[in-house]
Amino acid sequence: MIYFDNSATSFPKDERVIRTMCEAYSRFGNPGRSGHQAAMEAAEAIFSCREAFAQHYGSSPDRIVFCPSATLALNMAIKGILGPITQPSFTRSMKKSRLPKVLISSFEHNSVYRPLYKLEKEGKIELVIVPVDLMSRENTISTFKKAIDNRTVLIVITHASNVCGHVLPITDISAFALSKGIPVVVDASQSGGHIPVDVDAVGISALCLAAHKGLRAPFGVTAMVLGKNCPKLNTLIEGGTGSLSLSGNMPADLPDLLEPGTQNAPAIHALEKALSYVSYVHGRSYEIYEFLKTEMSKLCNIKLYGISDSSLPIMLFNHTSFESETVAAKLSDKGICVRGGYHCSPLAHHALGTEGGVRASFSDMNTFAEAEKFLDILTKI
């Protein structure tokens, strides 16, 4: 099998990481509920992971919030920040021209677009989709700056597109937004493990990672890194935290405020292990990406999309004779794993002018032999 679908999830996972998770099952009790050895071992492991993420991403341990997925993290951040603004009493009968405004880029995944689309449909916000210029970083920054006005209450932006890999200038946009007092939520689902981010230095309010992708961590857990400028988040879900339990309110302090329920302690323990193996040196994945970009651009029946100077090793293409899912299926029949369709990002496809596409996304586990075989099979479709 040739696995070129690392944007969906990294494969294979690092054996050391999986082993760490499995071993934890024989040691860990429920963290943060009891004071016995098994519970405290799990609690120590979780805190250690918080410390590791805080150091790695420029935050503090209590501002590392563990969630089951980046989608939930994004929903928590977006709805947590917008909370009071989206109450019916606040926006009832408000004209659209007076609604609070939320800006997103034209490359956002549905985990950002759908929550905001729903709020817009309910008449609670005005959603503004800011076009990204693949060819000019300065134009993207300028367009965002021009879109910000006194009604802007939130910016949500992906660090890198899951469709074509284009890296957006979040540092500049966040810095400008910070100067205007506007919180910025960054979807780092694709960029985690590829591009380092210092949350507090950049002024990001919430950085939402998808640990099972570039960080090569297990499914089912991820970290949301909150910046020191992050507004107090309204909770999306409430439940037991093992602390201040006599109160009907969720604890006011982080991370307990946002972590009701039992934490996935073995996976969090493995997450720290995965983080320790992250290297930001561009490896074989980028070399393979550049190689295939060059070779595929020579093929007359293949069209590439979304190519830019700043990109993760993610490639979007279409075959002139076959629809994307058909190409993906044909490649799958030959043992090559890619993803066809819209990649849960209709906005990105609309921005790129595609009606779906085939996405190949590489990791350092891939080889040039695999890339050559992929080319050989592609040319024979």
Add this chain to the structure above:
Amino acid sequence: MEKIIVLTSLTHAMQAERLLKSVGICASVAKTPATTKFGGCGYGVAVNIHRFTDALGVIGHANMQILGNADC
């Protein structure tokens, strides 16, 4: 003899433990009595009674909310 400085979360208790150890005060995370005085279940750091005042100062300086103290 030890006293527990009661904090608002397990995370804060662990942060406090590390902080106290870094300034030479022996500390360990402890489960607190589940009483109404502390709002129910919770965690804190246990320190020797002779270092209790110093520990309070260190934790307070770190802006961690202290809910109270309890005997071990």
